Amino acid sequence: MKIITAHIALCAASTLAAIAAPAAESAGPTAIAPITQIIAPKDHAYAGEIQLAVDATDNGRRIVHVHETLSGIGSDTVLFYPKWLPGTHAPEGPIDRIAGIRMTANGAPVSWTRDPADVYAFRVHPKSGTQSIDIDFDYLSPTSAKVGALEMSRDLVMIEWNELVLYPAGYFARQIPVQVSLTLPTDFQFASALEAASADGGRTLFKRTTLETLIDSPVYAGRYASKLDLDPGSAVPVHLDLFADRPELLAVKPEQLEAHRALVRQAYKLFASHHYNHYDFLYSLSDQIQENGLEHHQSSEDGSDPESFIKWDKTAFVRDLLAHEFTHSWNGKFRRPADLWTPNYNVPMQDSLLWVYEGQTQYWGQVLAARSGLRTRQEALDQLAITAAHYEIQKGREWRTLQDTTNDEIIDPRRPQSWLNWQRFEDYYDEGALIWLDADTWIRERSKGARSLDDFARTFFGIHDGSFAVVTYTFDDVVKALNAVEPNDWSSFLRQRLDGIAKPVPLDGFRRGGYKLVYTDTPSDYQAATEDQRKRIDLLNSIGIEVDDKDGDKMGTIDQVIWDSPAFKAKLTEGAQILAINGIAYDPDVLKDAIRAAHSRQQPIELILKIGDRYMVANIDYHDGLRYPHLERDTAEPARLDEILSARP
Ligand SMILES: [Zn+2]
Numbered sequence: 001m002k003i004i005t006a007h008i009a010l011c012a013a014s015t016l017a018a019i020a021a022p023a024a025e026s027a028g029p030t031a032i033a034p035i036t037q038i039i040a041p042k043d044h045a046y047a048g049e050i051q052l053a054v055d056a057t058d059n060g061r062r063i064v065h066v067h068e069t070l071s072g073i074g075s076d077t078v079l080f081y082p083k084w085l086p087g088t089h090a091p092e093g094p095i096d097r098i099a100g101i102r103m104t105a106n107g108a109p110v111s112w113t114r115d116p117a118d119v120y121a122f123r124v125h126p127k128s129g130t131q132s133i134d135i136d137f138d139y140l141s142p143t144s145a146k147v148g149a150l151e152m153s154r155d156l157v158m159i160e161w162n163e164l165v166l167y168p169a170g171y172f173a174r175q176i177p178v179q180v181s182l183t184l185p186t187d188f189q190f191a192s193a194l195e196a197a198s199a200d201g202g203r204t205l206f207k208r209t210t211l212e213t214l215i216d217s218p219v220y221a222g223r224y225a226s227k228l229d230l231d232p233g234s235a236v237p238v239h240l241d242l243f244a245d246r247p248e249l250l251a252v253k254p255e256q257l258e259a260h261r262a263l264v265r266q267a268y269k270l271f272a273s274h275h276y277n278h279y280d281f282l283y284s285l286s287d288q289i290q291e292n293g294l295e296h297h298q299s300s301e302d303g304s305d306p307e308s309f310i311k312w313d314k315t316a317f318v319r320d321l322l323a324h325e326f327t328h329s330w331n332g333k334f335r336r337p338a339d340l341w342t343p344n345y346n347v348p349m350q351d352s353l354l355w356v357y358e359g360q361t362q363y364w365g366q367v368l369a370a371r372s373g374l375r376t377r378q379e380a381l382d383q384l385a386i387t388a389a390h391y392e393i394q395k396g397r398e399w400r401t402l403q404d405t406t407n408d409e410i411i412d413p414r415r416p417q418s419w420l421n422w423q424r425f426e427d428y429y430d431e432g433a434l435i436w437l438d439a440d441t442w443i444r445e446r447s448k449g450a451r452s453l454d455d456f457a458r459t460f461f462g463i464h465d466g467s468f469a470v471v472t473y474t475f476d477d478v479v480k481a482l483n484a485v486e487p488n489d490w491s492s493f494l495r496q497r498l499d500g501i502a503k504p505v506p507l508d509g510f511r512r513g514g515y516k517l518v519y520t521d522t523p524s525d526y527q528a529a530t531e532d533q534r535k536r537i538d539l540l541n542s543i544g545i546e547v548d549d550k551d552g553d554k555m556g557t558i559d560q561v562i563w564d565s566p567a568f569k570a571k572l573t574e575g576a577q578i579l580a581i582n583g584i585a586y587d588p589d590v591l592k593d594a595i596r597a598a599h600s601r602q603q604p605i606e607l608i609l610k611i612g613d614r615y616m617v618a619n620i621d622y623h624d625g626l627r628y629p630h631l632e633r634d635t636a637e638p639a640r641l642d643e644i645l646s647a648r649p
Helices: 002-020 211-215 254-271 321-327 359-372 377-392 430-446 453-461 475-485 490-499 508-512 525-534 588-598 640-645
Strands: 050-058 063-071 078-080 098-105 111-114 121-125 132-140 156-159 177-183 189-192 196-200 203-206 219-222 224-229 238-244 279-285 293-295 299-304 335-337 471-473 515-520 536-539 545-548 557-561 577-581 605-611 614-620 628-633
Touching: 050 156, 098 111, 156 279, 177 211, 189 224, 189 238, 189 279, 219 224, 219 238, 219 279, 238 254, 254 321, 254 359, 254 453, 279 321, 293 321, 299 321, 321 359, 359 377, 359 430, 359 640, 377 430, 377 515, 377 525, 377 628, 377 640, 430 453, 430 490, 430 508, 430 640, 453 475, 475 490, 508 515, 508 640, 525 536, 536 588, 557 577, 577 588, 588 605
Parallel strands: 050 177, 238 279, 279 299, 335 471
Antiparallel strands: 050 063, 063 132, 078 121, 098 132, 111 121, 156 219, 177 203, 189 219, 196 203, 224 238, 293 299, 515 628, 536 545, 545 557, 577 605, 605 614
16 A cells, blocks of 8 residues: 555656656657557458468367468558457467468469567568468467467367458458368367358368457367257257367266256346357367367357366366356347457457456356256355455455456466465456345345346346347446446446455445355365365465365465465465475375364464475464355345345246
């Protein structure tokens, strides 16, 4: 707090000085002329077409060959590689992964230069009269997790088209026609929102579409695959397309399938609409490629623990993923913040409303997971308890607003960070969800149960049934729609929660929902199963650390230290490895026993730590025992949270 105050004072002082002082020339360089802007996108039809032929058969080496024919070009064409990506809300286009760019026209080389001020822009210099150019390049997908999130393996391929195309500047993406073919290993099956026009061996030609739809329609493909119908008999099919490292991971029990079908039914009851012709969950169960969660209009990329189905009892923690991504078809894709929507992929996005786009989606993801039976009500309550407890020790809230975290994808597109608890990161998801729980219970209380946030979902996201032409919204639109459900000063309600610093943890939704947050020395079954499956030891709400408990060299490594926690005060640091506790070799149970025993002792807990090739002894002065969060029923209020989590009839 002090640092921020001092900084503001300094800025104010220098501004005043600048105004008061007479203009004087200083020694040193002066700015060069402004950089020439690349042509702005216009909403008119592109006269040519992109023909894209993608060969993903070198999947074992993670190399993709791209051949593109682009017609309709002029003598000063600028081609963009997509930079600002929908769903990631950030300038993450992997321009560093394309190599071997060769451009030709009628077999003769065409020169190109990269724009000096924008490395995503290629200025192409064909001879005058050239109508069409051919472009070849290779997409070098990460070969190890050190390079980036893995996208391909011998058995599984995810194709994100934004990585595989150069497109002409100057046009809205929806105005650029594309025709795409994809060649895969012949024993692979694939799924996508794209529709096939023809197939020949491993090569599939897709129906002509627009660049906008193409980039929104990834393909998942693999050797071990299964396609499950989630809405049997419907004219608007919804499929669960599973792709796995091994065939046995595809074993889906009837009751598991039924819960996924219930997700579709419950989403339709909530939103009373759909915004696609068909929908595909592209779901990977893999250690070989990244766990993913990326929304699209008519599909989603979903990846979770490969044992999600075969260890159903241990993996409830992943089971809001599909509900979250499905919700995005309504919130985020069909209805999108006005400052986030861009006409093409090289216009900067603004993320100010992600607490609606992601926050309310996070909320409905958890609610729909419970309503559909993907999670039991108890599991849903246990997850909410963990979220609430997280914010009780979230130190970044002391200096940074929730609103400011909406910049996080741009500041740091999910690279690993140190001291995350002091940075605070992407809290528009989970703290955003708590705000929507707050709003939901407020509406339910005020309307005596007659109305709820379900009404907002139906009226705000449920318009234009069947259409998937994007409808944008502003903050004022959200406020207006909330007022139509239940009059309130919603602007102040939201702004107080978004703009406040060091505010109390937003727990009003639990209180009004008929629950209170309590701690006991025993984790919920849900939390215990999550720790076990993820191989992590969660001591965040006691001594303030999370420990990686994977076998091997990394065992006992501290992944996270809560800022100002007892562990922090004892000089524990992230990345240190715990070798011994009170003189006994590291074991998760020894650590937990020591925390338990310290409850009735004066002495601190003594750890021997290894940091690189240095050793240190740390004494943690902590005596409150193990602490795990739970939501406990408080009969002072009706059980509104139970109603929220119950299946709609
Ligand atoms: Zn999301």
